[in-house]
Amino acid sequence: MQSFADAFGEAFRLIASFDADLRAIVFLSLQVSLSAVIVAAIIGLPLGAFLAVSRFPGRTAIVVAITALMGLPPVVVGLIVYLLLSNSGALGPLQLLYTPTAMIIAQSLLITPIIAALARQTIEDLNDEYHQQMTLFGLTSGQRLVTLLWEGRFSLMTALLAGFGRAIAEVGAVIIVGGNINHVTRVMTTTIALETAKGNLALALGLGIILVSIAIAVNSLVFALRGTAERAAYA
C-alpha cells in the first residue's frame, strides 16, 4: 500500500495530465447525473407545484410519502431498477441493464422525491403570497402552476442543485444497474469504490478530488446566479 503522501502526489499528477480514461469517467458521471436532474425536474417540479396548490383527500399522505422518500437508500433504488430491467423483469425486453440509460433511470428515481418535496415547500410559501392576486387575474389551475414555477425559479434552482448533489455523489444505485463496466458504465463514484478496494489509492483520490471540485463549482455557479438575480431583485 502506498503512503498517503505518494497517493496525493500521484492523484494531482493524474488530474494535471487529465488522461483519456479519466476524462471518459468524469464525462460519463456528469452526463448521467445531469440527465437524471433534467428528468427529475420535468417530473418533480410540476408534481411539487401541484401538491403545493391543490387540496384533495390523500394529499397529506402523498406529501408525507414523498418527503420520506427523500432519504431513499440508493442501493434499494438500484435493486428495484435492476429487478425491472433484468431479463425476467417488466422492462427486460428493452435490454437496458448495464447501460448509462439504466443509470439515468435509477438516479432519476432517487432524486425526483428530493426535487418534488423541496419544490412543494417553495411553491406553497409562494402560493400563500400570490393566490388572491392570481384569483383576481382569473388564472386557471394550470396557469397558476406555470406562474408559480416561474416566480420561484431562483429558489427552485436550489432544489435542482440538491438533486444534482445527491445524484453525482451516490454509488449504490449506479453500481447495481450499471455494473461498473470499464469504458461503458464506469463513473467517478464506482471507480473510487473499485480502485480503493484494489488498493490503487492514487486514482481513487484523484477522482475524489475532482468530484468534490465539481460539487463546489456547481454550487458556486448557482450562488452566483442567485446573487445576480437578487441584485436585480427578481428573486
Place this chain on the structure above:
Amino acid sequence: MLDRTNTKALSATPVSGHNLKIERSGRLLLGVEQIVFGGDAVTAILGPNGAGKSMLIKTLAGLQKPDRGDVSWNGSTPSRDGYRKVGMLLQHPVLFRRSAIANVIYALKQAGQGTRDAQALAHEALDQAGLSAIADTSARLLSGGEKQRLAMARALALKPEILFLDEPTASLDPASTLRIEEMIGAAAKVGTIIVLVTHDMAQARRLSERVLLMHRGRIIEAGRTADFFDRPNTPEARAFAAGEILL
C-alpha cells in the same frame, strides 16, 4: 382592445350582496343584509379595525366565500371570466418578480390581450400613473409609493367597471397619497365605480359621495358623505365623525 367588457350582456355591475354572513368560532365577522354598488362613483367604507370592511369587499369581489348569502354581479354569480371587470387592489398588492412594465403586460395578456396591444396599453397605463421612468425597473425594487401606484396602474389597465380598493394609501406619505387619490379621481371620472376602504376620514370627505360605516361586521350607517359628517344618525356614527375612537 377591451371592447367586450363594455358590452351590456357581459356587464358585471351592479355588484350586490344579499344576507351575507361570515362567522368564525362564534364571532360575527360579517353580517350584511343588503348592499348594492352601482350608482355612485365613489363610496368610502369606514370603520375601526376588525369591523369587516376588508371582508365585505373581498366577499363582493369573489375572493371570499360567505358562509351564507349571495353575491351577484349584474344578476349572475361571480365567475372567473368576470374578474377583469370586477377589479380589486389588495391591501398588500402582489407584484411579480419581473419589471414594472412586465407586471402590467402580464395582467393584460391574462385578460386576453395580444402581445402588441398589451405592450401598448401597459405603456399607456404607466404613463398615466407617472411611472414611465421606472418601467424597466424590477417591481420588487420600487419604493412603497411606487409599488402601490404600479399595482393601481395594473388594476386600472384592465379597465374594470368596478374597483375595490383596500386601504390603498394606508402606509404612504402625503405625496404618494395624493398621486393615488388623483388616480382614483381620474378613474371615477371615466365611469369606474370605486369602493374605497379607508381609515382616513379626510380622504373619505375628499373623494367619496357616499359613506358606509361598519362596526362589528355590520353596516351601521350609510348615507351621503356630507350628511354623514354633518348629521350622523347613530351614536356610533356621531362618535366616529367627531373623531372619537370606536371600540
